Amino acid sequence: MAANRKAYFVGYMVHKLLSVALLRRPCDDRDHYGNKRIDLSGPLLTSLFRHLFRAMAKDMRGRLQKEMDNQATSLPINNQTMNADTISKGMKYAIATGNWQVNRGPVRPGVSQVLNRLTYASALSHLRRLNSPIGREGKLAKPRQLHNTHWGVLCPAETPEGQACGLTKNLALMTHVSIGLSDSARISELIEEHADNLEEIRTSQLKGATKVFVDGNWLGIARDANELLDLLVSLRRDLKISPETSIIRKIDDAELCIWTDPGRCCRPLFIVQPASENDEGPQRLAIRKSHVKKNDEELLVFNSLLEQGVIEYLDIEEEEVSLVAISHDRLADKENIYSREYTHCEIHPSLILGVCASIIPFPDHNQSPRNTYQSAMGKQAMGIYTTNFQQRMDTLAHVLYYPQKPLVTTKAMQHLHFRQLPSGQNAVVAIMTYTGYNQEDSVIMNQGAIDRGLFRSVFYRTYCEKEERIPNSQLTQKFERPGSDTKGMRDGTYEKLEEDGLVAPGTDIKGKTVLIGKTAPLADAGDSVNTAQAQYQKIDHSILSRSTETGYVDSVMVSTTPENTRFVKVRIRAVRIPQIGDKFSSRHGQKGTCGMAYRQEDMPWTVEGVVPDIIVNPHAIPSRMTIGQLIECLLGKVLCQTGDEGDSTPFTDVTVDNVAELLHNHGYQKHANEVLYNGHTGRRINAMIFIGPTYYQRLKHMVDDKIHARARGPVQILTRQPMEGRARDGGLRFGEMERDCMIAHGAAHFLKERLFEQSDRYRTHVCDHCGMIAVANLSENTFSCQVCGNGSHVSQIELPYACKLLFQELMSMAVAPRMFVS
Template structure:
């Protein structure tokens, strides 16, 4: 007997795709939070000035208003979390650490220092998977894409003008633009307007000449002794300085004035030798600044500053001190103006100032005079159409940056701390100095309030999409342009949403939602990462002298602008040299051909353009972009199935996606498996020789109600016969059974799966004893989160198969119309799929009940519930909680509970009984937790929490019980299914296996799709996948075809030949019902199908009677409210068109909101009388009351002209209501 595991080999068609350079896919989240918290820094006093540390340093020191004391900050200390993440989920609490800070209060008079460690509240921390647990729910903080701070130049086509904007991280906006009179104006906060030169003069350039010399070059032109030709050239030029008559001191020509013939003759008379004239860029006369100088009306620094102050603060006295202080406050004070590190970096890059590594000082991050001067100069150059001066493109990724978790939390905390500062200053003045300590002065309420508000209700803190591992991973990599400080859906135009050339390799052009958010919610490309300034970078290989180097460089969109980038599929020989003379390159938005010597970089891999989700679509290059978008979005909605199966045709990305999603258990260190069961894996580590236990998560509910379950992926080899170990080598272990039979265990199964013997020669083994354990590799990471060695996957999570992402199942498909059952994207499936649980999935619901302390007494969880039959209690235990394993249907009791009823004044006898028997005599009502409508299943787990046992519960809650009910859902008619290419449809019919079309060898197909769904949608990827899938099935191998670098048509045909299949994959099929051949051959193969989270059970709904709206008395809407069907105005028109007046009247009255009619019709049905008399609908009464609210009295008359009183009508209704006696359960 010989044992060996069945392992499918993998064939990868990729020639250039190297996934080893992929960064960790959730590194964005982790890096940002580590930057914020700096929890790795051992010495808390040596933390860098960033994140939380920066928030503390900016907020402190705080001085008291009368300057007699000051509060300083030392450092902060992080405690340990009270519970682990799983416990937090179970108990509905947050995964957080206590934050404490060392604060000193210094009394200035005495020099006394009072130091305390102050508790600052609980700070939620990130789990290893990049998520937060807030009140028991797992949440993700999505990164925001926003306009980067800095200086931006734009061109308005409608007005044909240029403008500049200084956008700070916080503080006043400064804008420069042309007004209608051709004057360059400066605007502050879009309100105050004044000539731009006034601001320049207020910064110290007092005279017109100084201003002009700042922005323009000049040249001397001769007047004395010049020939007439030269003098003619002088006409129309402008002087750069005032020309003054030396004798009289009179100004002959102002700076910036045009020279004409009269001026020249006067200048010659005055014996002026030469004149300084302005050299305009490109020689064009452009009097923008000169118009400004004429308008600003000041000619020295003091006047300029005062005039500026008058404009900004009209009505206040304009002394020079006030004016200078106002100017400083607006742009030059760190307290009120902050460009941020990014803003300063962008400005320095734009104007080519030197860029120091760190802008640690707040003074570096305010505006400088040089910045404003350069902005005006750049604007003047733009207006003069000078070379190498371009307006900025605001949709370019060099001008949009990412705000990740750390930065978002830090901004929230700044808000909280500014409120804390106000409270501290207030308390400092109110309380006696002797009694003051940091603890008493600091109020932490504002801090906890902003933290709770941010995590609980910010647009960017989202309930994690946990449908499957891919949904989880994509959610963490999402980029959102909405949210506070971002765009709004209604205002975002087409340009912002569009794909931009700078998105290449940074943001996926395909994965974005359909609908109002299209282009505003995006996904990071697979190789992209975020740099320290928040800009997205993508990797390229360096090209030197036409040779491709091994070296990889990450570039931001800004840096990429200046280079020519070769495509990753350009052919290169062994030496790294390009084989062709001209190579297709990318440069800005263009695709020129260039020679190898002009190329500086080359793409790393074709899949660096797309996101992880899109990179999972095989043959993406054959799909239309719109369908690829649907395909990548629908993979995120695939429900984890009962039995996972990796796709026959993948892209090679499946392993990395599953690995980085964090749903699998991965070995931390090298070792050997020593024990495996359903609850965990035990590894004996090589170095420490210790046995480490990795527990598995079993059947837990995810956020979306799907099932999270882990199954072991490693094994041990066991003997089936027992006996003596006869030989142990590196290759195999041999045993001799008691009956003399030989048993051999091979130790090498594949590169990934190898074993090592755990027995010695001569050892006696019993039946089932372990012979060998699997060799395990531990994971190793680089400094940027890139994987140096992948750890062995010890256990598969949901939707993973042997460590590969497996969202669906491979099924045999035929593309043919079948009796109209697959008309318009409907899907026909075989009964085998249901019988064999191919697309069955487990869904788990959580039901919770809390026993509270009420005014009338405490609610009790009990089995003792009044007025119920014994049948209702059959599955409850003695304390009133359902047992695990019970089958439950709608209306069944899960937890019995009674609530005290309101008591009327008790009689003395009752009081006596009460005092003798205690609670017994009290009246209670049944408030048990029951199974809601539309749910059924099996109870799989119960969790009980009680104050008595020391559990922490919310205020007022004495006891809490959670019941988990699981349900196996098979595929049903009405369920939505989809492939990976945007080919979606609804199951229309389940056919008996014997009636399905079958192949010549008798194999019935599993699923029949409509061929008409392919040509018009242009998603031919599914055709190639189906064809290659059949070859994979026949050859017993799995294919990997990376995007834009995968199998060609030739490769597909070649493997079809190897598998003995026709090249076109067309087969003769037979009708399962008659056994006759179909006329034409049919295209068949294996396609990977997913079952999506839109299940018919969650949507199907019917109502006969149910709840009504309080005001209009019309039935409610929606399944959750057990509502009715809406009969809207269009439906009314349809009935009117048929003249069905009685039907229409019935629908609009007694079947809707005619209360009296409803009661009457019930009576009539019960008594068997056929009479329908519609009355006045309640909505008519509502209308009357609305009109009365407008002081219009409405009188209603009947057909005889008599007035009808509505109030009487209501009384008649209540009379009728009394006549019909509704029997309540208690009276029965």
């Protein structure tokens, strides 16, 4: 940059700073999304490659310098002078671990993640996720709050609860992130034709002139700002320059800013034709019925509308200098014309939502946190996550037996393929109290419906293993059935293994069954002096199934890695039938566990003989205000009569009265209330019951995966206290709060049993003279204190093993903890 151009830019910066200091202009908002750029995979990999290439070049320079210092006559470029693995190893490490480090900066964890494939919607949602680089422990509320500039770009509902709330966001359905097609050189040439260069003008010309910026560089001042603006907009609409280009005319600041850089959030809007001076009528959209008809007939892609000049992409900053109509109706309203200066029109207001929120029916009738809860739960629902699931070997997979497309759909669902790959079933739901087994967000289910396949699912788990080379030797591990010459056999069943060391497909599996037999040769086999050890030639490295899981071997796959070593994958299949304790949810954040499953004859029934599949407690509705679920049920009941699909897209003209009238026309009570009869007594239930079809989801949280209890079991080596966690058959933690309760109750003996006798009780001996731990030989009944030499006055005590360990660690630091017995 030339010196005087740099001086002008410094002056511009100082002027802006003084304006803020004098309160003539507001501070820039750091939460404004126009001031943010998104790092996509391209720029992230580019920066990583640049860093690794520089590291390789630096290493190469050092090696070549070393060769030159040794007076080498020629400098060949080979493996001695260049480490060719630097780039490939560095990129593999970064992608495998997600730890991104560039130019000795801080390590950014979680940049690459394993795609979540629990359902199809969760995979789509994961691909549209954004991470704000702000510490999760920060208590600042501002970065977490919904900002005005998120409209249409980020989903207002889909964000996690808890620490990452508002920091992890999701792109809205139509959001496009600019990839930075480099048109800046061409635009700079255009501007030079229509603007005066900064190096050629006098300072006096600057006052009142419109400054022209391209990607933040001040290029000059416009001769005619309106003409230049119109030219650039027409070139963008004709696709002569990239449609991602952002053109912003800030009249108050006398600036024309053009942005072509990557990482800006853009979204498509309909172009509105400017009103002519003579015409008094409403403005019109540039898109016509002919465009829509042509697109339907020729099956044109979305980008064809860009080419036809009827839509264009606006980024957040350009949207702020545009006037956007919320709907076409606002333009067509001849009587209440709000403005004749509209530049654009929304395609549809429902496009402000993201992938998961677009699955919710009538989200505009729910309390907003409920939509957020459903956006999180929609990712945990079971369905068909991909059509080729039988050929895939995913670590974990849940597949619903009979998934159904919902009766009540939204317009976005057909584009998200929710009808083809659904994750739920249409259940008949009654909202009532019945026997009390649906209190506190539990639901009563119909055992007859469960027996007929309602919410039945299959669970797949894949175990992987490969034959690895043993470090510092030529030996490799081998898949085989371990025999008597194998040391370190596992605590499991080896009978199911075949000669090749693998289980056959169709084998039934109980807990701790060996699935993959693998051994490694002992490096010093036969050299051992100990005859007991000499019989062992190999050591066992077999893979066992989990102790809590049962099922059948679904498929076994054997293949080779690029390094020419064998690897095997074994997939286990288990049928999961809904039972008490399993978790279910509607599409409105109304989650609950199964509290009871009654036989069909014990469930209530209507005069038509309809028996509900699920009974929900009425207390779940008033405080949560999920009116969307009630409307869904009402509309679903109408659709059962008409055989249609219902449209529950938000921000449309559908009202409760419309739906109620349709239901009334089909002979039902207009608010879907019916007389029900008690399944136990056969008597009529006095209250009218709200009943109808609602789409319910089975969530991945099942009681079989959570149930845990233990009497005695494995302990930690260091402290001899019970292990932690269900997978390790650990104990149940009796924590500080539980201890406080027992103290408050005065249950001293129970407390001692929990914290001492059932945990790490230990017996040792202490010297009565000096209080230090004494040496005891109980078989010979001899005692001696190593500190003071006392051999007669020794007492036996009981204390926690962790306490004894602490005392011994203190003794190793020359601190003497003395215990005296009264």
